[in-house]
Amino acid sequence: MNDPGITFFAKPSEMNIRQHISLKPFNTFQIDIRANRVIECKTPDELKEAIRLATESEEKLMVLGGGSNVLFTDDFDGTILLNRISGIEITSENEEYVFVKASSGEVWHELVMWCVRNNYAGIENMSLIPGRVGAGPIQNIGAYGVELKDVLHQVEVIMIDSGETRILSNAACQFGYRDSIFKRDMKGKCIIISVTLKLSKKPVIHASYGSIKHELGKKGITQPTIRDISEAVIHIRQSKLPDPHTLGNAGSFFKNPEVEKAFFEQLKIKHPSIPGFEHHPGTIKVPAGWLIEQCGFKGKQFGNTGAHKDQALVLVNYGNATGKEILRLAQLIIKTVEESFGITLKTEVNII
Numbered sequence: 342m343n344d345p346g347i348t349f350f351a352k353p354s355e356m357n358i359r360q361h362i363s364l365k366p367f368n369t370f371q372i373d374i375r376a377n378r379v380i381e382c383k384t385p386d387e388l389k390e391a392i393r394l395a396t397e398s399e400e401k402l403m404v405l406g407g408g409s410n411v412l413f414t415d416d417f418d419g420t421i422l423l424n425r426i427s428g429i430e431i432t433s434e435n436e437e438y439v440f441v442k443a444s445s446g447e448v449w450h451e452l453v454m455w456c457v458r459n460n461y462a463g464i465e466n467m468s469l470i471p472g473r474v475g476a477g478p479i480q481n482i483g484a485y486g487v488e489l490k491d492v493l494h495q496v497e498v499i500m501i502d503s504g505e506t507r508i509l510s511n512a513a514c515q516f517g518y519r520d521s522i523f524k525r526d527m528k529g530k531c532i533i534i535s536v537t538l539k540l541s542k543k544p545v546i547h548a549s550y551g552s553i554k555h556e557l558g559k560k561g562i563t564q565p566t567i568r569d570i571s572e573a574v575i576h577i578r579q580s581k582l583p584d585p586h587t588l589g590n591a592g593s594f595f596k597n598p599e600v601e602k603a604f605f606e607q608l609k610i611k612h613p614s615i616p617g618f619e620h621h622p623g624t625i626k627v628p629a630g631w632l633i634e635q636c637g638f639k640g641k642q643f644g645n646t647g648a649h650k651d652q653a654l655v656l657v658n659y660g661n662a663t664g665k666e667i668l669r670l671a672q673l674i675i676k677t678v679e680e681s682f683g684i685t686l687k688t689e690v691n692i693i
């Protein structure tokens with residue numbers, strides 16, 4: 342037996358443990374695959390006990406929040422830890438800032454709403470991103486000009502092999518565009534149990550994003566509050582993104598690729614309408630949705646799957662798609678975009 346050296350408090354008999362159940366209700370692609378065991382964890386102690394149970398039986402282990410950034414391609418031969426650790430608290434504050442610690446099982450959008458209600462600014466542009474707080478740092482979630490890294494103070498994790506609790510500062514998380522240390526060196530080695538945000542009591546409004554400006558303009562709002570921004574973002578998202586409850590999906594399937602400026606200039610000669618914006622000096626970010634659309638995938642159905650009619654970047658499950666079927670479509674898209682533009686798309690969704 343592999344002893345992770347953890348002090349245990351939770352009793353397995355009191356925990357919600359289910360064997361051989363479908364993960365369909367727990368992933369927004371609604372893929373109907375099975376896991377050997379699903380353990381719901383409502384406290385850090387239950388999480389530690391669940392890690393011990395999985396380690397003891399030498400099973401693969403995976404933590405799931407809202408399942409809105411994963412594509413299961415097969416049955417999961419191991420233990421899924423459903424993270425439902427809840428709680429939001431203020432850990433410190435001064436005249437300008439408030440430090441808000443949220444447990445990783447909190448629903449992200451509910452945390453945003455709590456902050457908007459209390460007038461703590463910083464995450465309102467990320468209203469309505471599905472999923473739970475703990476997955477936020479994994480891919481450095483972002484929307485409408487703001488990323489989690491802009492407001493994240495620190496992350497608290499439990500190390501899977503030792504059970505030790507560690508604190509990672511913003512810098513230690515090594516955030517990048519849809520990227521962090523949790524997708525690289527620390528992948529599969531730790532579970533995030535809380536996230537502390539540094540939010541502003543004197544809001545800095547981020548309203549320069551085209552669609553937000555347009556939405557505020559329609560309402561005649563010239564001096565937006567964070568509530569106005571949040572409401573605008575919610576309205577935009579509801580009108581343009583498919584609701585995973587009715588049409589299985591995991592949001593953007595691919596990241597927007599970054600290419601060298603010189604390469605982009607060459608592409609522009611052949612494809613004058615190609616959009617792109619400078620991300621870092623010398624590199625241009627190209628919208629993946631545009632590339633996919635140019636290749637004719639937008640709105641096209643392939644069996645039970647396809648690229649959404651309004652958002653080519655969003656692959657959808659029309660009913661009974663398997664993960665493998667969606668993956669095959671993703672591979673076809675990657676190949677076609679590569680042949681047409683010489684750009685290799687990378688998936689944003691975690692393929693399991």
Ligand SMILES: Cc1cc2nc3c(=O)[nH]c(=O)nc-3n(C[C@H](O)[C@H](O)[C@H](O)COP(=O)(O)OP(=O)(O)OC[C@H]3O[C@@H](n4cnc5c(N)ncnc54)[C@H](O)[C@@H]3O)c2cc1C
Nearest residue numbers: 406407408409410471472473475476482483532533591592
């Ligand atoms: C309609 C739609 C719109 C979306 N829009 C956006 C958007 O605008 N911006 C954006 O950034 N994303 C977006 N997403 C993607 C997704 O919502 C985010 O990535 C979200 O943070 C995922 O949260 P989750 O709890 O569902 O993660 P899950 O899918 O449950 O997990 C994702 C990954 O993180 C790992 N993980 C989860 N919790 C933890 C934890 N506590 N500790 C360690 N690892 C963990 C999992 O093992 C998995 O590898 C969208 C998705 C959908 C369906």
